[in-house]
Amino acid sequence: MAPAWGGIYCHQAAHINDSECGAPEFFSGGAKLMPLQGANGKIAARDLDAALAAVPPGRVHHVKPAAVSITQATEAGTLYTLAEVKAIAEVCRKRGVRLHMDGARFANAVARLNCSPAEATWQAGVEALSFGATKNGALTAEAVVLFADDLARDFAFRRKRSGHLFSKMRLLSAQMAAYVKDDLWLRNGRQANAMAARMAEGLAAIEGVSLTQPVEANILFPRLTPAIIKGLKKDGFGFYERGGQGVVRLVMAYDTRPADVDAFLASARRHAKG
């Protein structure tokens, strides 16, 4: 979507900026990621417009704005509303850049937005979707869905030459076929979302615990007390501590059960009282 001399705008915390070891730069031949700030892990259309407007057309000293990438659901566990996506798409159209959606947790987003996948993507102006499956039940399968003909044209060559056309590809394709059949992907997404909601409700009721972000998908960032963190670890629970001030990252999976959540909550409650 971006030429090698292009700029790709994304949120500062976007996985493509922070956690891919320069993969976007590699596949584009050296494009530059242009990180933007924004509350709750989201880019605001207004901020994007201002950033793009600040680059004079044809000014070759800067990289040429080429693409925008938004993550749905975001790395912060929040969602772009359809209106927010459309507003960003409108800025992209006006400024002549392409819009990509990183959908590693697309199932969780669609399940919660309660819309069709089409409404969530091309009908809102998204031109390319990374359609994640591995985080939501597949073994190791992901797909790229392209809604613009010109992006699709040479895609098979790009896949081949980067070593992503696998021998026995059918074993991966079969996973995707099962994943989308009978809405399995949405059922998995809903289950994870429901467990996140159950966890959020349970945590909020514990003294000393607060949620640092809206819980809209399957990720939570609660702030726990040192005693709770220590106690949960002693009870065998594992999680990342983010930021060093008691904030931890909890992710509910497609196969997380109510009993799993409840056991975690019981442990947290017990150590909160200690």
Add this chain to the structure above:
Amino acid sequence: MAPAWGGIYCHQAAHINDSECGAPEFFSGGAKLMPLQGANGKIAARDLDAALAAVPPGRVHHVKPAAVSITQATEAGTLYTLAEVKAIAEVCRKRGVRLHMDGARFANAVARLNCSPAEATWQAGVEALSFGATKNGALTAEAVVLFADDLARDFAFRRKRSGHLFSKMRLLSAQMAAYVKDDLWLRNGRQANAMAARMAEGLAAIEGVSLTQPVEANILFPRLTPAIIKGLKKDGFGFYERGGQGVVRLVMAYDTRPADVDAFLASARRHAKG
């Protein structure tokens, strides 16, 4: 193994030159493949030495010779003997280039050479091995084995940034663990080789059929008559026709059974008489 300004020497028919859509150029950042001729799909050490000697050191108008890649077993279904590998490695050492072995069919080669994997690789001077498994029984798993510390140093970064560090990687690793346990990989390779020998013997006995290459692994390139080709297809067999003069490509798999081979031979025999 090669910088972006390097030259990678390989056989004209090498898979990396012919069938990867420029993947080596992509991963190296633009290195240039330098194809060499050679009988039976193999590079001769003498020819390699002459090609490398023809490039004056420090002559910047040419790419800098950086690496040599040999395929074991070759695309022609033949094998490099250990002495041949060592002779090529000796040229590489003398000329200051690295030696890579494309081992998509490494199991078939080791099974036939009747040596240890160590003897077939680093003890013969190979510095990096592409260790194939998918063609020999795995679902979709391949490994890279590096015998030189400097090549290994940043390899994990390269894997990540090219999208080859998969989520749930354990599902791929498990395949490799099973593949090498109790010599499963060698048993699979031996089975495919044995079926190729059975097929070669059977075909050689049919009037009008000849073998165009030594059969040393699990691939055959027999020349068949038009009647046999037509008849086999009518009986439901499928294969690539290579070169347009009756030469077809037959590959025996790890799970090919004697009965499979015999059915093919019976069909060929029947149509040879017609």
Add this chain to the structure above:
Amino acid sequence: MAPAWGGIYCHQAAHINDSECGAPEFFSGGAKLMPLQGANGKIAARDLDAALAAVPPGRVHHVKPAAVSITQATEAGTLYTLAEVKAIAEVCRKRGVRLHMDGARFANAVARLNCSPAEATWQAGVEALSFGATKNGALTAEAVVLFADDLARDFAFRRKRSGHLFSKMRLLSAQMAAYVKDDLWLRNGRQANAMAARMAEGLAAIEGVSLTQPVEANILFPRLTPAIIKGLKKDGFGFYERGGQGVVRLVMAYDTRPADVDAFLASARRHAKG
């Protein structure tokens, strides 16, 4: 200096980050620039150390820290002292990254630091220098000076393949020979610096004018009143307005004469009174 999966640390305002259209990404094959904040256009050794320390060794989700680039004199018209360069070099050594100095205005820096070029570079720990000449009197000539053998080894190949080994290169080399002969480059740098000092002194004496940065080389960023800016333009002077709050960018050249400076000052003074 950086592999394609490397991170290059530099100041947010560095020319390589802001004004080269992704050239560093291009030449490295996709390395990622990691911008740092810092007062007066300079990176502080302490901040650099903290940034590098925050990347766990071997963590492949991030790019691997590979190089640091400092600009001497900086884009802000300031200088790193030799002690500051040494402190940064010490961090680089400790953290295993290389140190590059962007010396587009190296002559102005050395002239002001009043040291030898060796003291300003390799003796302070710099491993590669972009030695600018075009901004200081040459027609179109720049040089790269490498102080580390391994960086120099394949450099000629890199130059050739990027189209920077020119036919009739001697016409460029002759410029560099004249540039360094009899310290012409330093005399040119001193002249520009002296004019900047004259300009700074003159501006500081005008009511309503302030300097926003220390003037240590040949660039000034004074804040002028709207009336002065308007008047200077009317009198035929041209300059970039940076930041929209009356701050303009003035650069003194190797051939700027005292009379040129005085004419500018006289105009500014006249319009300040109006």
Add this chain to the structure above:
Amino acid sequence: MAPAWGGIYCHQAAHINDSECGAPEFFSGGAKLMPLQGANGKIAARDLDAALAAVPPGRVHHVKPAAVSITQATEAGTLYTLAEVKAIAEVCRKRGVRLHMDGARFANAVARLNCSPAEATWQAGVEALSFGATKNGALTAEAVVLFADDLARDFAFRRKRSGHLFSKMRLLSAQMAAYVKDDLWLRNGRQANAMAARMAEGLAAIEGVSLTQPVEANILFPRLTPAIIKGLKKDGFGFYERGGQGVVRLVMAYDTRPADVDAFLASARRHAKG
């Protein structure tokens, strides 16, 4: 003109294939050069068509044919006629690939073809021209002329990011302005061509000397006797020996004078008799 997964077809002896240290691979991000054979340094339209026809559309195992590059005048000192260029352009159109002309010696070609530059390029179907000047009198200046809007669109960004937008670019542009004014470039080209014709005529009359190629521009490849080669060197003449069988490469410059040619011929004649 070619994506990173594209194939660029050119003559085996083309400068871009043989003498640029992988620059085309670098600037394209890893495209693959596909060398073709052909008499007198030229690609035949028929051979090109056959090569392109051999690549099944959409077959991702090969690079995708993307561009053709022809050198005018060729590295062999010969010319494509306008009809030959048109025939190649027709194949390109039919097969959906772009046509580039490497015109390092474009002046010599146009001078000899006795046509307008437009007839030699876009009117014959050429979409991009490397317009050489350095070999024909300029100091160090070359230009790229693009005849297709889509190729031109982002060209300024590509130039900048590869370090070819020079500071003080006007000093290069001034050369090009003078070069094309009053047909200076064509007069220079005609002079060099005339000297090549004079040299060819003189050499052909010497016993034991033969021309190995048609002399159509300003390069000759005569086969000399060992005595003549030895004698010329003794008399102070320098040249490349190509192929080791008495063939040498002689290039006439824009400022070569008849007396220069005659001195060379006299020396050759003298040593031929010895």
